[in-house]
Amino acid sequence: MNEKRHLPAVDRVLGQLSELIEIHGRQLVTGCIRAELAAAREGLKHGLPLPEESTLLAAIQRRADAAGQANLRAVFNLTGTVLHTNLGRAQLAEEAIAAMVDAARAPCALEYDLASGGRGDRDDLVSGLLAELIAGGSPDIAATIVNNNAAAVLLTLNALAQGKEAVVSRGELVEIGGAFRIPDVMRRAQVKLHEIGTTNRTHAKDFQEAIGPKTALLMKIHTSNYAVTGFTAAVDEKIIAEIAHAANLPFVIDLGSGTLCDFAAHGLPAEPTPQQALAAGADIVTFSGDKLLGGPQAGLIVGRKDLIAKIKKNPLKRALRVGKTTLAALEATLRLYRDPDRLAERLPTLRLLTRPCAEIEATGQRLLTAVQSALEPLATVGIEACSSQIGSGALPVERLPSTALVVRPTAKKPGKTLLTVEASFRRLPTPVIGYIRDDAYHLDLRCLETQDEAHFLAQLAQLTF
Numbered sequence: 215m216n217e218k219r220h221l222p223a224v225d226r227v228l229g230q231l232s233e234l235i236e237i238h239g240r241q242l243v244t245g246c247i248r249a250e251l252a253a254a255r256e257g258l259k260h261g262l263p264l265p266e267e268s269t270l271l272a273a274i275q276r277r278a279d280a281a282g283q284a285n286l287r288a289v290f291n292l293t294g295t296v297l298h299t300n301l302g303r304a305q306l307a308e309e310a311i312a313a314m315v316d317a318a319r320a321p322c323a324l325e326y327d328l329a330s331g332g333r334g335d336r337d338d339l340v341s342g343l344l345a346e347l348i349a350g351g352s353p354d355i356a357a358t359i360v361n362n363n364a365a366a367v368l369l370t371l372n373a374l375a376q377g378k379e380a381v382v383s384r385g386e387l388v389e390i391g392g393a394f395r396i397p398d399v400m401r402r403a404q405v406k407l408h409e410i411g412t413t414n415r416t417h418a419k420d421f422q423e424a425i426g427p428k429t430a431l432l433m434k435i436h437t438s439n440y441a442v443t444g445f446t447a448a449v450d451e452k453i454i455a456e457i458a459h460a461a462n463l464p465f466v467i468d469l470g471s472g473t474l475c476d477f478a479a480h481g482l483p484a485e486p487t488p489q490q491a492l493a494a495g496a497d498i499v500t501f502s503g504d505k506l507l508g509g510p511q512a513g514l515i516v517g518r519k520d521l522i523a524k525i526k527k528n529p530l531k532r533a534l535r536v537g538k539t540t541l542a543a544l545e546a547t548l549r550l551y552r553d554p555d556r557l558a559e560r561l562p563t564l565r566l567l568t569r570p571c572a573e574i575e576a577t578g579q580r581l582l583t584a585v586q587s588a589l590e591p592l593a594t595v596g597i598e599a600c601s602s603q604i605g606s607g608a609l610p611v612e613r614l615p616s617t618a619l620v621v622r623p624t625a626k627k628p629g630k631t632l633l634t635v636e637a638s639f640r641r642l643p644t645p646v647i648g649y650i651r652d653d654a655y656h657l658d659l660r661c662l663e664t665q666d667e668a669h670f671l672a673q674l675a676q677l678t679f
Contacts, residue, residue, distance in 0.1 A: 220264055221251055227274070234275055238282045246277040290646045290670060294616065294658030296566050297605035301647065303504040303511070305562040307550060310509060310543040317542035324538045337526070339541050343548045344516050347474050348488045355492070356522040358515050359503075359544065360534040364394060366500040366513030367468050371403035373528040374464060374498075374521065375430030379408040383416040383449070385442055386435040390470075396435060405430070415447040421457045432458040433466045434496075436486055455495025464497040464521060472501020472514070474551050480558060480568050483612040488516055497521055503540075506604075508563035509547035510540045566661055567604065567614065575617040577659045580667060585619055585657075588674040592631060593623045593655075602660045614660070621655040628653050638677045644669065 227247045228235070235243050250273050254265050265273070289301060297303045306314075316322075327334035341357040349355040360366050371380060380400060387409065389395045400407045408429070410420040421432060432454055451467065458465035469486055478484045485506060491499045498521055503512030513534075515525060525531065536544075550560050558564045578597040586595040598620045601613035623631035635655050639646035648657040662670060 221254055222267070222270075224248060224251070227251075227271070230271060231274065234278055238278050242281055243274070243278050246274050246281065250274050250277060288644055290644060290666070291661045292618075292646060292648045292657040292659065294600060294602045294618070294649065294656070294660065295605035296602060296614075296661060297505055297563065299605070303605075304508045305566075306510065306543055307508065307547060307561050309550060309560070310546040313542040313546035314510075314539045317538045322538055322542075324541070336535070336538075336541060340545050340548060343545065344514065347548060347551050348516055349492055354519055355516065356519040357517075358522055358526050358531065359536050359541065360513040360515070360531070361536050361540075362504075362511055363468070363470065363472075363500055363502040363513040364390070364399060365534040366515045367396075368399050368403050369513075369528060369530050369534055370466060370498055370500060370515055370525055371400060371405045372530055373525040374466070375403070375405045377404060378430035379406045379426075379428045380431050380433050380466075381408045381410055381421060381424045381429060382433045382435060383411045383420070384409045385411060385413050385416060385446075385448070386437055388435055388437055388470075414442055414445060416449055417447060418449050418453050418457065421449060421454055425457075425461050425463070429461070429463060431464045431466050433468065435468045436470045451491065451494035451496065455497075458497075459495065464518075465495060466498045466500070467491045467494075467496040469499060469501040471505040471507075472499075473506035474548075475554065475557060475564070477506075480564065482567055482614075488514075492517065498525075503544055503547075506563065507547065508561045510543040512536055512540055512544055566663075569660055571615050571617065573664075574659050577662055577664065577667065578617045578619055581619060581659075581671065584671050584674055585621075588677050589621060589635065591624060592679055593621045593635060596620050596622070600656065600658055602658055616658055616660045618659060619657040621657070622653070634679055638679055641678065642673045642676055644673060646670070 224244065224247050228240070228244065231243055231247075250270060254270065258264065291298055291301050293301070323334065324339075325334050325336050337356075337358045340359060342351075344357040345351055345353075345355040360369055382396070387396050387407075397407050406428070408424055410416060410424045425432075434451060434454060455465045469488065469491060471485065473485050473487055474489070476484075476487070488499045488501060496517065498515060498517035500513060500515050501507070503509040503514055507514075515522065547561070550557055553560075558568050575597070582595060582597055589595060596619070598618055600616050600618040602616040603613055621632075621635055622628070623635070625631050632650050632653070632655050636648065636650055639648060639655075646657070648655055650656070
């Protein structure tokens, strides 16, 4: 008897999946039905039994749900890295999220001047705010925004130094994530790199002696993702500024991460700010929006109004500019800095970085029993002190004391079990991302806030090993 004839027709199965069609659409569901029927026919060829109708329908639903699931999904970041590049860096403040939604939902005055009724400039949405926060509202300071800090550096170099030389200390030729290197950026910007000094020591005379007819600017790059220690020497920013201005050259500082608040005042390691850079004599400062600033992905270029105007006239600016939702989130984030007394409460990045150790440990105590029950008898779970890091190249050698749930397999050879546990947590509806170290699976709890604990616990029953 040919059992293939007993497989239902596509139309018949469609008639039983009206709710699934309502969720995913007829086209996607039809494709899933055909795929499952084809798999059933292939199974029959190899002696497998005809699937029950309920089994077939369940398989179709699983396939449709998997196909309909977003690729960009929320996860629990329990890696111990607060600003994790692979996990989207900064979490946005609620005010920024609301501003993005409003900008996406309706027409908005992106490049329309409501006061005059004429065409506006999208940079004006945040330029004045940045001048207020960084330079006390100085009319001589302006800003322009691009899609990330690498773009900010590229655009600045191309606009101010195309066909000429940029002088940089050899010890500051950084490589950031994805093998993206400053010398490569300079080549793409059509700027010749003029290296000075050595890897560990650069002096003022190195800058002075490097200046020639082809020099377009002097540049300092904050080594935010590594540290050079030992027998070292670097030139103070004020001195570089004096050398640059004596030669009638602009001085550019790339801060990389960039923050507008005093980290030390919040009990964190000090980090250079754009305010300090401009006060030291920098003419242009570039930094990121989605790192220590705590906003959306963006590259901020702030400095002398005449130089910003020149940068904005560069044709690359249009290719690198940001859209309305990014600007909405950035403006809302910057407005939070007007209220420094409540900044650590309202800005997720700062809140997570300054989270008290006792609070993190209390989270571990509340979760311990449930996680242990979910993993028995495969592993034991304990609460241990650990160290978090800021991430995204910011303060690379600094660590923040934290607490982790540490999963230790009961098997004598834990390797396979650890990989199984790690994969099981990643398969949860909201994937949990931890890390394996020292024959244990760690869940650093710094970024698991109290309001998210219930959701974390609710899905533990779905762990499969």
